[in-house]
Amino acid sequence: MNELADLYAVDLSDFPWRKSPHTASNGNCVEITDIPAPDGVAVRDSKNVDIPAARVSRRAWFEFVGAVDRETLV
Numbered sequence: 001m002n003e004l005a006d007l008y009a010v011d012l013s014d015f016p017w018r019k020s021p022h023t024a025s026n027g028n029c030v031e032i033t034d035i036p037a038p039d040g041v042a043v044r045d046s047k048n049v050d051i052p053a054a055r056v057s058r059r060a061w062f063e064f065v066g067a068v069d070r071e072t073l074v
């Protein structure tokens with residue numbers, strides 16, 4: 001199986017989701033959870049939890065977060 005297929009093979013229904021500490025006052029925010037195999041992260045809209053979560057490798061997630069952090073400093 002390839003890495004993307006492995007990410008989507010994990011059932012996320014009982015995973016502990018964490019809300020972003022940067023939640024907007026209007027309730028717009030994302031939630032994330034760690035996926036144990038193959039070392040990934042799932043991201044979802046906290047107001048639409050029934051929509052499938054986006055799933056990415058942990059490395060891709062940290063690169064994304066780092067890029068956002070760098071942009072907020074500009």
